[in-house]
Amino acid sequence: MNVYIEEQSLFPKSLAISVAIHLLVVVAVVVISRFASAPQFGSKMALQMTFDRTDEVVEQVPQEKPLLPEQPKDDDPSAKKEPSQQPPKPAPKGLIAGAFDAVDSTLLDLEYKETTLNVRMRYSEGWAFLDDKGSSKLDAVTFWNPNVPNSPWVQLRVTDKYLFRESRYKQKEEFDDYTVYYNAEEELEGEVKFEVYLRTETSEDYIITYRVKGMDTFKKYRPVFMAMLKSFRFGLF
The missing domain is CATH 2.60.120.1690 (Jelly Rolls)
Structure with a gap:
């Protein structure tokens, strides 16, 4: 009689412990999944944004360089030498x-x-x-x-x-x-x-x-x- 009473008293305790362990496992899995996926998603977005900015800079630089020779400044030596390229005036003729x-x-x-x-x-x-x-x-x-x-x-x-x-x-x-x-x-x-x-x-x-x-x-x-x-x-x- 004494042994039977002890077995019946241990069953509720073991059930409660099992449920608690399962709950802890579920909570741990949820927490780990959230913290692990957030950095991966954030790092991918950061890399994607960085690459996009780098591509924009590379595409803009070649477009500006060809425009520089077409608009010479006033102090450009080649622009100042243009009048000298004109043919010289003929020298005046003598009396004869x-x-x-x-x-x-x-x-x-x-x-x-x-x-x-x-x-x-x-x-x-x-x-x-x-x-x-x-x-x-x-x-x-x-x-x-x-x-x-x-x-x-x-x-x-x-x-x-x-x-x-x-x-x-x-x-x-x-x-x-x-x-x-x-x-x-x-x-x-x-x-x-x-x-x-x-x-x-x-x-x-x-x-x-x-x-x-x-x-x-x-x-x-x-x-x-x-x-x-x-x-x-x-x-x-």
Whole structure:
């Protein structure tokens, strides 16, 4: 009788202990599952957000770099050098070259021809010439208008090359067939004189002189003289 009573008294206790243990196990499983899943979910989101920000930065940088050369600043050296790339202005022409552009030598109707040096020069209708040939070749030729009381005259002289002194002249102009040396016109006792020296590549040089009385008359006939000078030819042409 005593043993039976002890077995009946132990059954409720063991049942309560078993239930308590199961409850503890269930609570522990729930707690562990919550704490274990939360860090995993949070870490995945953090990594995903970090990667997204990194991708955005990488995509924006290449788009901005090509735009920089298209908008140069005012202090850019290449922008300042642009005006210097323009072609330089042509230098002003000299007295002789400028006169050649202004006159038409074909308006002179007559032409003087000489065979020993193959000299040619045009002159106006109504003018005359007198040439001097010494030792079988031309020394000089003079042109003037006998119908005009105060006629200008133009003289062409052949000169030896060794007599040339460049220091005598202040002006110099280069042309295809010769180089012209000259000074400003000179006025002495009412007569105005203008002389040019033609330095050539041949065995002879030439001096062409223009003389007339009075500065007004000198200016009046100067285009005629320039046209005669422009028409001058020598040697093989």
